[in-house]
Amino acid sequence: MTDTTTHSRQDWQSDQEVRWCPGCGDYTILAAVQNFMADLDVEKEDVVFISGIGCAARFPYYMNTYGMHSIHGRAPAIASGLAVARPDLSVWVVSGDGDALSIGGNHFIHALRRNINIKILLFNNQIYGLTKGQYSPTSEQGKRTKSSPWGSIDHPFNPVSLALGAEATFVARTIDMDRLHTQDMLQQAYDHKGSAFIEIYQNCNVFNDKAFIKLTGREEREINRINLEHGKPVVFGPENQWGVVMEQGTARVVDVSAVGIDRIHVHDAEADSPSGAFALTRLSHNPIGPTPVGVFRKVQRPTYETTLQQQIHDAQASRGPGDLSKLIASTGTWTVE
Amino acid sequence: MTEASTIDPTDQQIEKVHTAAIRFAGDSGDGMQVAGARFTDASAIFGNDLSTFPNFPAEIRAPAGTLPGVSSFQVHIADRDILTPGDQPDVLVVMNPAALKANLHDLAPAGTIVANSDAFVDRNLEKAGYDTNPLEDGSLDAYRLLAVPMEELTKKAVEDSGLKGRGVLRSKNFFALGLMAWMFHRPLEPTLQWIDRKFGKDDEVRAANEMAFRAGYHLGETTEMFRHTYAVQPAKLPAGTYTNVTGNQALAWGIIAAGQAARLPVLYASYPITPASEILHELARHRNFGVRTFQAEDEIAAVGAALGASFGGHLGVTGTSGPGVALKSETISLAVMTELPILIIDVQRGGPSTGLPTKTEQADLLMAMYGRHGEAPLPIVAIASPSDAFETTIEAARIALKYMTPVMLMSDGYIATSAEPWRLPDLEDLPDISVKFISEANANGEFLPYLRDEKTLSRPWAVPGTPGLEHRIGGLEKEDGTGNVSYNPANHEKMTMLREQKIGRIAEDIPEIVVDEDEGAEVLVLGWGSSYGAILAGVRRVRAREQKVARVHLRYLNPFPKNLGEVLSRYPKVLVPELNRGHLWRMIRSDFLTDAIRYSKVQGQPLKASEIEAKLMETIES
Numbered sequence: 001m002t003d004t005t006t007h008s009r010q011d012w013q014s015d016q017e018v019r020w021c022p023g024c025g026d027y028t029i030l031a032a033v034q035n036f037m038a039d040l041d042v043e044k045e046d047v048v049f050i051s052g053i054g055c056a057a058r059f060p061y062y063m064n065t066y067g068m069h070s071i072h073g074r075a076p077a078i079a080s081g082l083a084v085a086r087p088d089l090s091v092w093v094v095s096g097d098g099d100a101l102s103i104g105g106n107h108f109i110h111a112l113r114r115n116i117n118i119k120i121l122l123f124n125n126q127i128y129g130l131t132k133g134q135y136s137p138t139s140e141q142g143k144r145t146k147s148s149p150w151g152s153i154d155h156p157f158n159p160v161s162l163a164l165g166a167e168a169t170f171v172a173r174t175i176d177m178d179r180l181h182t183q184d185m186l187q188q189a190y191d192h193k194g195s196a197f198i199e200i201y202q203n204c205n206v207f208n209d210k211a212f213i214k215l216t217g218r219e220e221r222e223i224n225r226i227n228l229e230h231g232k233p234v235v236f237g238p239e240n241q242w243g244v245v246m247e248q249g250t251a252r253v254v255d256v257s258a259v260g261i262d263r264i265h266v267h268d269a270e271a272d273s274p275s276g277a278f279a280l281t282r283l284s285h286n287p288i289g290p291t292p293v294g295v296f297r298k299v300q301r302p303t304y305e306t307t308l309q310q311q312i313h314d315a316q317a318s319r320g321p322g323d324l325s326k327l328i329a330s331t332g333t334w335t336v337e
Numbered sequence: 338m339t340e341a342s343t344i345d346p347t348d349q350q351i352e353k354v355h356t357a358a359i360r361f362a363g364d365s366g367d368g369m370q371v372a373g374a375r376f377t378d379a380s381a382i383f384g385n386d387l388s389t390f391p392n393f394p395a396e397i398r399a400p401a402g403t404l405p406g407v408s409s410f411q412v413h414i415a416d417r418d419i420l421t422p423g424d425q426p427d428v429l430v431v432m433n434p435a436a437l438k439a440n441l442h443d444l445a446p447a448g449t450i451v452a453n454s455d456a457f458v459d460r461n462l463e464k465a466g467y468d469t470n471p472l473e474d475g476s477l478d479a480y481r482l483l484a485v486p487m488e489e490l491t492k493k494a495v496e497d498s499g500l501k502g503r504g505v506l507r508s509k510n511f512f513a514l515g516l517m518a519w520m521f522h523r524p525l526e527p528t529l530q531w532i533d534r535k536f537g538k539d540d541e542v543r544a545a546n547e548m549a550f551r552a553g554y555h556l557g558e559t560t561e562m563f564r565h566t567y568a569v570q571p572a573k574l575p576a577g578t579y580t581n582v583t584g585n586q587a588l589a590w591g592i593i594a595a596g597q598a599a600r601l602p603v604l605y606a607s608y609p610i611t612p613a614s615e616i617l618h619e620l621a622r623h624r625n626f627g628v629r630t631f632q633a634e635d636e637i638a639a640v641g642a643a644l645g646a647s648f649g650g651h652l653g654v655t656g657t658s659g660p661g662v663a664l665k666s667e668t669i670s671l672a673v674m675t676e677l678p679i680l681i682i683d684v685q686r687g688g689p690s691t692g693l694p695t696k697t698e699q700a701d702l703l704m705a706m707y708g709r710h711g712e713a714p715l716p717i718v719a720i721a722s723p724s725d726a727f728e729t730t731i732e733a734a735r736i737a738l739k740y741m742t743p744v745m746l747m748s749d750g751y752i753a754t755s756a757e758p759w760r761l762p763d764l765e766d767l768p769d770i771s772v773k774f775i776s777e778a779n780a781n782g783e784f785l786p787y788l789r790d791e792k793t794l795s796r797p798w799a800v801p802g803t804p805g806l807e808h809r810i811g812g813l814e815k816e817d818g819t820g821n822v823s824y825n826p827a828n829h830e831k832m833t834m835l836r837e838q839k840i841g842r843i844a845e846d847i848p849e850i851v852v853d854e855d856e857g858a859e860v861l862v863l864g865w866g867s868s869y870g871a872i873l874a875g876v877r878r879v880r881a882r883e884q885k886v887a888r889v890h891l892r893y894l895n896p897f898p899k900n901l902g903e904v905l906s907r908y909p910k911v912l913v914p915e916l917n918r919g920h921l922w923r924m925i926r927s928d929f930l931t932d933a934i935r936y937s938k939v940q941g942q943p944l945k946a947s948e949i950e951a952k953l954m955e956t957i958e959s
Contacts, residue, residue, distance in 0.1 A: 014809070016821070025880075043456065045804045048647070053812075060809050061822070066801040068648060069673050069811025078639035081645030081653065082801075085604050086628055089649070089801050107641070118667075282773050291410035308629060315624035322626030324597060328590050328727075331579045332527070334382050 195309025228294030358423030363432030373410025384571030494552030515553020591730025696941025875949025
């Protein structure tokens with residue numbers, strides 16, 4: 001490891017030509033990641049990006065760090081092994097809605113519940129891009145695609161709800177178009193000790209253009225984007241005229257003037273229970289109306305690898321470092337002269 | 338039982354025998370595995386050579402008293418080197434009618450039955466399918482029958498233990514064990530010490546088990562019907578310190594040793610599966626060795642975690658059985674493509690599908706060899722017996738690290754659960770299997786992750802954290818040298834060949850076959866894996882009949898030792914016994930055009946020496 005230096009964005013760019021479709025949201029996410037990393041107090045040899053399969057999975061090739069473009073859905077498993085073995089590294093998983101939630105759904109939830117120190121970025125474009133346009137586990141019901149000409153029957157996942165259900169300790173959502181917000185979420189995820197999950201709404205301009213227009217359109221976003229801020233009332237709209245109230249555990253949008261600001265829900269990302277954050281995710285199952293972005297949950301829980309290290313440390317302290325010659329004789333021996 | 342001589346100094350007849358096989362059989366709740374294991378340990382400490390065969394149902398507790406619920410443990414003890422748990426038990430201990438029914442057909446002619454007569458009541462007889470009580474109806478007249486009311490005697494024996502109610506009868510396995518300890522002159526101390534260690538915290542249970550054990554022993558001592566006993570002298574094994582190991586235990590220790598020999602931390606990632614779980618259990622116990630165990634959410638995650646650890650510069654290991662290997666297949670191919678070292682342990686069991694989870698088979702060899710998509714060759718190494726597991730595991734790790742490749746290490750349910758004496762190795766002599774991580778650019782100031790070693794063809798291992806060597810690997814085809822993604826047709830062919838040649842070159846780095854041969858033998862018997870003991874024992878029997886035979890047992894199944902083709906060509910007849918439908922048989926036919934004879938058994942049970950003997954005689958005489 002070399003002395004800490006400040007890098008430029010260029011330092012994080014690999015020599016590989018970036019090959020996403022022109023206009024793809026992945027470009028802005030890549031730029032946001034490289035920008036954010038440039039200001040980090042970390043050396044690029046200590047950073048690893050691991051991906052599965054899909055458009056987003058090309059990401060590691062474009063980062064001048066260690067990286068593995070692995071197989072479909074398995075990146076969280078591979079990253080888990082790496083992070084458990086090497087807690088000194090900063091390990092990132094780049095995934096898509098098919099990769100993380102369909103074929104890799106199992107690894108995704110288990111990585112989150114274990115609280116292994118990996119950062120999972122989910123580029124959610126609500127479509128299968130690399131295989132040219134089938135519906136994904138986040139596509140809205142009724143969506144017509146090549147594999148659902150009559151409309152998709154599947155009920156979609158809300159990835160943030162799922163992550164909270166898996167009791168992830170850090171859960172956030174951002175939007176590809178908003179680079180500064182994305183960088184803020186990345187920074188908070190990086191600072192968090194444990195698994196961190198960021199859903200990034202990412203526009204696929206070829207197979208699912210404008211899927212997030214309600215949050216990205218100049219006029220639409222004014223009335224639909226809810227910025228979550230820890231410790232602040234959940235209000236939105238051009239005049240902050242709308243707000244969210246909790247009624248028996250369910251979040252509901254109201255006119256602030258009708259109920260008074262005191263009744264508006266104050267967002268607590270650090271609450272022990274994920275219930276409040278979960279209720280907020282239910283405001284919009286798909287981003288077609290008022291939709292929260294920002295940090296839903298940020299709580300502390302011991303990470304898997306530090307607890308494992310502690311167990312190893314404790315075992316060595318109480319029993320001494322392992323002595324193989326004693327171990328292989330531990331069940332009783334006899335000697336033949 | 339192989340007889341030596343009979344002496345009759347007093348009224349007690351002590352018959353000296355060279356070998357004896359004892360089978361404890363009962364309900365799966367009767368503690369037969371414990372009784373067998375204790376008898377085994379006492380015999381090991383006494384100095385006998387031995388071999389064991391636990392056989393239990395897949396159900397945790399099948400309905401009591403029924404045939405599917407029968408669990409057994411066979412132990413073969415000898416005053417000389419033996420190789421199998423014995424084809425037929427000489428003494429059969431049965432705790433209920435179902436155990437008798439399920440095991441009687443295996444008992445040696447005129448063998449001894451020790452039966453818990455208390456359990457031979459109408460209800461149990463009916464459950465086992467007996468119309469009349471076999472202990473009374475004369476149907477066992479061809480055997481030596483010793484009917485003992487073990488439950489009543491156990492109850493009486495443990496009266497002062499403080500234990501009450503149904504728990505009292507749980508000690509009856511120790512009563513049976515005590516009786517066998519008398520009959521075979523086993524030392525009592527090892528068992529008494531074990532009871533003390535195991536139940537020390539529960540005074541009543543400890544006392545009850547000890548009392549039952551002693552009562553069984555004393556019954557033998559004082560009862561006329563047990564005055565005929567057997568003495569099996571200690572075996573003259575090669576000098577050294579021995580312990581008794583199961584295959585899973587020795588394999589787990591081999592993993593720890595491999596990490597030490599490689600000077601690498603170990604990460605063992607696994608998903609619970611019979612019969613491989615004990616490897617995970619054993620490694621999880623020893624945190625002070627620094628081994629990281631990771632119980633993954635599924636088989637795929639387990640191999641993924643092992644691969645991730647390996648990318649990070651650790652020795653990544655995953656263990657499973659056949660169904661798990663099937664699930665891991667895609668990730669193993671990724672390891673072939675990324676050329677990272679991982680060890681995949683396949684403790685084979687009867688298949689396909691869930692098959693026979695607690696029974697043994699060797700039917701995963703072709704999956705290990707070919708069960709991946711694309712051209713994905715990898716080395717295969719097979720363990721021959723519990724005492725071979727330690728060393729072979731280290732060898733598999735050596736190949737993985739030196740050649741930067743996933744390695745399949747084959748074991749099976751028989752090796753995993755059976756036990757035999759193992760001469761403790763001198764750990765000073767562990768091979769140095771360490772490899773160097775690359776730390777600097779390797780091509781004129783540039784780092785090429787796929788620049789190969791000229792001799793081994795393996796690529797450099799650059800681990801994250803190494804400045805200047807940042808690189809990306811993955812499942813897409815790699816450009817030779819740079820490792821960049823390449824769809825170039827000629828490059829794909831070149832890389833396919835390089836991966837194949839790399840595995841092929843391992844043949845230069847493993848010992849050639851040495852044939853165990855009689856001058857002029859026309860029949861070669863070729864085996865691999867757990868059939869080692871049965872084949873060697875069968876060969877000895879054939880030799881005792883003054884027939885000539887040659888024997889080869891393969892540890893390396895891919896690549897084969899380089900003289901295998903030449904060796905096979907020397908014999909007019911090659912017999913390949915396997916617990917499958919002919920996997921190795923097919924491989925040698927396809928590699929060497931050897932018109933070998935297949936000898937297949939797929940009953941979930943190991944081969945027997947007598948089966949090998951009969952087949953060899955048939956082959957020799959044909």
